[in-house]
Amino acid sequence: MPELPEVETIRRLLGRQLAGKRVEAVTFGARRVTMYPRPAEFKRQLIGVTVLGVGRRGKYLTFDLSNSRKLVLHLGMSGQVRRFGQDAMHKHEHMRLRFSDGETVSFVDARRFGKVCLTDGGALPKPIKGMERMGPEPIATGYSAAFLAACLSGRSASVKNLLLDQRVACGVGNIYSDEALHRAGVRPSRRAGSLKPSEVSRLTAAMGRVLKDGIRWCGTTMKDGGYVLVDGTAGAFQNRLRVYGREGEKCRRRGCKGVIQRKRIGGRSTHFCSACQK
């Protein structure tokens, strides 16, 4: 699924493409997907309004609208934002916006774990409630080792598990948690509360670095059907991953002779080097 770097890449592309444009038509696909409100009301709130800009919070993509609502997308595991022009609706396409200049943008999601919601003023609609419980952005300058230390302190869950908690490090998912832990030299299975202050510091820095690197390389495309850019092309960070998807291959840390291992932690496939991650 798209994690922070993938969603941020999409945000930047869409911001350039859509800012200042007015929604002229909204089309929904035939299959059901989590959506709020109902289609008729959805259209009523959207048609004729202008997209002022495109934002991101964690893994949520937000379109700021001129009627002071927001269109919020969560891409789940397999969601994509694509530009199909005047093509017929695709099999897994759930919503297409057409703008007054003829530009279109589509939300596609084969597995349908994604969400499409409009805010309606005060509290967030139920499907995207998670957005208001989210913690600070790990790539923001204000994200501190002290905050992460407070989140991990006294906890018996694995550190990997807590990195996946959006209240701890919003936007981090399975790929970037493994990559951050490798860069920090910390084993994913370590009890969160057992990390020394120096390890928490390294992990804080590693998270920021790997997420920013992911953005610089336009995100990680693992295989067909997963994340791609709006025009359907692949990102490039998959070529620079140090552990994720590299089971049995050599550790890429300078001077390390280890081999990448894979095991399940908290139900998720987890990759690490048993030689250099302590």
Add this chain to the structure above:
DNA sequence: CTTGGTTCCTGCGTGC
């Protein structure tokens, strides 16, 4: 509250 397991869904790769 924390923790770990289950569930939602489709598609693809693997092994027989």
Add this chain to the structure above:
DNA sequence: TGCACGCAGGAACCAA
């Protein structure tokens, strides 16, 4: 070639 199975980038939900 066909088919069963396991697995996939998320996160809400449930029971203990």
